Amino acid sequence: MTNNCVIATGATFGILAIILGAFGAHALKKVLSTEKIASFEVGVRYQTYSALFLLLIGYNTNFEVSLLQWAYYLVTIGTILFSFSIYLLSLAEYLKKNFKFLGPVTPLGGLLMILGWGCLLLSVI
Numbered sequence: 252m253t254n255n256c257v258i259a260t261g262a263t264f265g266i267l268a269i270i271l272g273a274f275g276a277h278a279l280k281k282v283l284s285t286e287k288i289a290s291f292e293v294g295v296r297y298q299t300y301s302a303l304f305l306l307l308i309g310y311n312t313n314f315e316v317s318l319l320q321w322a323y324y325l326v327t328i329g330t331i332l333f334s335f336s337i338y339l340l341s342l343a344e345y346l347k348k349n350f351k352f353l354g355p356v357t358p359l360g361g362l363l364m365i366l367g368w369g370c371l372l373l374s375v376i
Contacts, residue, residue: 252314257323261305264330268298271338279342287341294337301330301364308371318374325367333360 272295279288304326312319336353343350 252320252323254309254314257305257309257314260327261302261309264298264302264305268295268302271295282345283341290337291341294334298330298334301326316374318370322367322370325363325370329360329363329367332356333364336360
């Protein structure tokens with residue numbers, strides 16, 4: 252793993268967060284309830300936090316330290332599970348799809364993100 256890989260992942264998350272945030276604020280307000288929009292925005296917010304986390308560690312750390320590699324993988328996978336499950340759950344009614352099976356995926360993604368932050372903390376202690 253290289254710093255460029257981490258930075259590219261963070262930049263990708265950031266780009267997608269801006270696109271999805273704008274999509275939610277404009278296009279989805281016409282078709283989703285206020286509650287679903289709020290949920291969608293939580294996914295965007297946490298994706299943005301993860302993008303910033305990845306940029307921070309990508310520019311400032313040495314990935315020869317295995318805890319930092321774990322931090323990258325946990326936050327990346329956690330963000331995908333957390334944010335993207337929220338996006339799909341928020342859109343389920345509109346898309347007429349049953350994504351209820353994703354309900355347990357969201358907290359699992361959150362747990363992975365917490366563990367990723369924990370790895371960063373342990374790497375500096």
